[in-house]
Amino acid sequence: MEHIRTPKVENVRLVDGISSKKAALGTLYLTATHVIFVENAPDARKETWILHSQISTIEKQATTATGCPLLIRCKNFQLLQLVIPQERDCHDVHASLIRLARPVKYEELYCFSFNPKLDREEREQGWKLIDLGEEYKRMGLLDNYWQLSHVNRDYRVCDSYPTELYVPQSATAHIIVGSSKFRSRRRFPALSYYYRDNHASICRSSQPLSGFSARCLEDEQMLQAIRKANPGSDFIYVVDTRPKLNAMANRAAGKGYENEDNYSNIKFQFIGIENIHVMRSSLQKMLEVCELKSPTMSDFLWGLENSGWLRHIKAIMDAGIFIAKAVSEEGASVLVHCSDGWDRTAQVCSVASLLLDPHYRTLKGFMVLIEKDWISFGHKFNHRYGSLDGDPREISPVIDQFIECVWQLMEQFPCAFEFNERFLVHIQHHIYSCQFGNFLCNSQKERQELKIQERTYSLWAHLWKNRTDYMNPLFRADHRQTRDTLRLPAAPCNFMYKFWNGMYNRFEKGLQPRQSVTDYLMAVKEESQQLQEELEALEERLEKIQKVQLNSTKVKSKPSEPSKHSGFSTSDNSTANTPQDYSGNMKSFPSRSPSQGDEDSALILTQDNLKSSDPDLSANSDQESGVEDLSCRSPSGGECAPSEDSGKDRDSDEAVFLTA
């Protein structure tokens, strides 16, 4: 709290989002964990909550007649502008937020104060929900080919790896340790995924320290061991996910890539994915496009193309597809690495696993996948997503890209995933929110030292508890595409990859589809469930009465419940909606106040309120009426998970199609 110079500022104006035309007047509060804006409007008192850890940048803009504007960009792609009347207050708020958004100690993060009112046992149970030991068992590893290795006990060999790893049976401790010395940061080859059908596997590591000519017998033996663990194939692929040029440049620094001549029976392959710096600036460019005010179609498409974002997504997908094909069709094992083997390698291994194994396309399986390929294998969450103040050049949307790959696949295979888009959006949100302990630190070792499991809660348990919100109604466990490997066309076409409006513009309600098919179908399914139950109850009663009548005993049965099935609660006819700015910059138009009470703007959209476990997260809550119950939400925690972020009460563009 010592960083908060001014805890409360009155008469602040909030402009929420890019397309918003209207500023709301209210009071700004700074708390230890959140920025809170409470609107003055007496009937609504809408609140906007922003977690400090979501704040990406704070920009002080030129003072205007109305006050000093502060532009806040969030890591979950929300964009807010606060206009503070007094220069002095603005300065204080700015300074406080700069400090609050960049904590220096883990203990400052929200997860250490967040309390969802669960007892100790519930918390522990929550952490046990995802069990990687179980997962490796599920893969069906054969004992004579694979072994659980304790060589990394107490992180003796590699401090960014987990303590328990699977390696080929023939890889002795000597080979592992030897190999680890020949790999960047000692990240030796270890199992990521085992394809039970044909014994092929995906292993991962960092780059070899080969320089221009160095060799390592143990490393060569290690790769040999991986090949031997798959009796069905006489070679393995080694996939370097860097552009060839980058890999070659690394040789000068004593690193590099495998020389096919030194390793027997490997097929070496580059599948170029750019590095974290390129990705960071690519996202930056794409977000700039999203921030354009009334862009033309050309502005948008040009900007999207120039950002290169979709090209990078495609590169990651291509690598994942290559590996999945090698494993499932050629029956060959694959060793994947990049430089350190914790960014591109994680992306590619998890995309390939997702394509290969339907389990990872279920709700729980997807949690397992992130736990396995990202959390346990030492993806540097703290550095990449800037939980703590650090080197800005370490920040990069690596897992964001993976999450987008999943979405792109969901668009191609609408029945293949048990979860929906909202699930992905919420995971992305929580990677940055630091509300749960899962994504803290850079490695398992650090998390253990920090006693994360004893001091914070697990996101997985939270998501699992609310799983009904995250179900894909089109998922059917018995579909062919659900059971099998996902097969993409041999030559994946470019038009497969689309801009993900539901993620990067998710706070711009005006840009989202106004009716959600997912929510509609979920409501239908829910109703079917109830009908099914009612049907059974009715049948039972009918049977009883018939029996009773047969026995000609007169027992009066209770009158039946009146039918209540009149449409679905997600009913779309109440879609609140207002016109946008269609007139562009036409000056000749008279300005006009929003017409209150028009039928099509006054109706409340019930559709999204329904999904209320993460109310403020729901990507498509379009509650223009602002009639909201905020009572259960307080910074210290209410009965439901409090205040993951703002966005609850968005009064997006009102009926203002006319710019004055």
Place this chain on the structure above:
Amino acid sequence: MEFAELIKTPRVDNVVLHRPFYPAVEGTLCLTGHHLILSSRQDNTEELWLLHSNIDAIDKRFVGPLGTIIIKCKDFRIIQLDIPGMEECLNIASSIEALSTLDSITLMYPFFYRPMFEVIEDGWHSFLPEQEFELCSSATSEWRLSYVNKEFAVCSSYPPIVIVPKVIDDEALRKVAMFRHGGRFPVLSYYHKKNGMVIMRSGQPLTGTNGRRCKEDEKLINATLRAGKRGYIVDTRPLNVAQQARAKGGGFEQEAHYPQWRRIHKSIERYHILQESLIKLVEACNDQTHNMDRWLSKLEASNWLTHIKEILTTACLAAQCLDREGASILIHGTEGTDSTLQVTSLAQIILEPRSRTIRGFEALIEREWLQAGHPFQQRCAQSAYCNSRQKWESPVFLLFLDCVWQILRQFPCSFEFNENFLIMLFEHAYASQFGTFLGNNESERCKLKLQQKTMSLWSWVNRPSELSKFTNPLFEANNLVIWPSVAPQSLQLWEGIFLRWNRSSKYLDEAYEEMVNIIEYNKELQAKVNILRRQLAELETEDGMQESP
């Protein structure tokens, strides 16, 4: 029969058909007067039946004695036929070329087509102007039907019956017609029951360089205004284009003469600019190279989505003026047969729930496109592969359908029809066994005696068996105005049309089926529960009666 002369080789054996996503089929190729047929003569193998009128362009290639014909269709499909024998191949190619470019409309397939289905309702009489007028006359008495154009004497592109303000007599209409391009005097397009305001459409006023005016014209459109209220004139052309039009005798409404009207200029493109946009877009979609950036820049360079955005924006603006400003609107461009109709019809989709139903949408197409004189014959003569570029070909109607699809995508539960319905309309506008889209206007259709000699598309579509394919399972009547987003992020390429032949839709089809299943199952349960409830209620009453005495 003339066709026989054109068909030099009616039949070739051992022809191999290649289509994307299907295995090659070997079979016998037959040419008839209107179809290209390929049959493998095996059971359960699908045959190819292709209307000659669907063929946009063909390419021939020869490798030794094997000839290859690549057929590019107006629905953007590309198929390949390998034909053994050079002579056969050349004969087939020249026959196809001749048969797909017949000059005379009366030789087109609709004049020969004999339906194999029972006509339940004759589509030619499904949407009579009189009936359509009743919908608005029940709410207002300020409008009347005028028969001034009975013999197409006043305006050749208008239907015989139009709706005009009651206070304007036919004599005045004749005068106004002299003042408007193509005789297209302002007529009622849409009556907004909520506030009694209207959308009218017309051709441009013929003010010329010396600012000609027409009192009757001013009186006509002023008749739609309430006292003290202003109206909007939406000119679909940019101001400079409208100004240039004066040199050719056209022009726009000058403020001095129309003081109660505020003019808005938009810039919806027309003619070859749209046609070129379509050609570029389809080319980009067919480009199978694997470079992501090239795809996006080609998509951008086609400008197709820019056109979509501009048309939608104009329609939204018109709808907004009407609904939110409570103002009447007059829409025109130059002729009033293209961009004007895009705007008037899309505005109705936004404003009027009925136009989002299947029947209502059919009525809209009948009213705002066919009766309103959109020259389908000219505009849809060629599609994206044509190389002989005529001035009048233009995908105006396809752009309209695309815009409807964009709104449908944003409001997936508010339309009674699905995407397939829109695709079907696109196909029939370009090549059809039905007479509906033949001719350029009502006058031509009358001369061709289409009603007597051909079948209406609506006769076929509006049978339950067909309707079920076009019904949106998610539909729930939505009586509100629906305001779509026109931001670039919200607009997408219509894959169902443009990538239809370039990607497998297997998984998307499965998803659609699953969606139907979920909803069907719900309905089934609902029905069962209702039956049981009724049974139970009956039993309980019996029970009660036994007890009562």
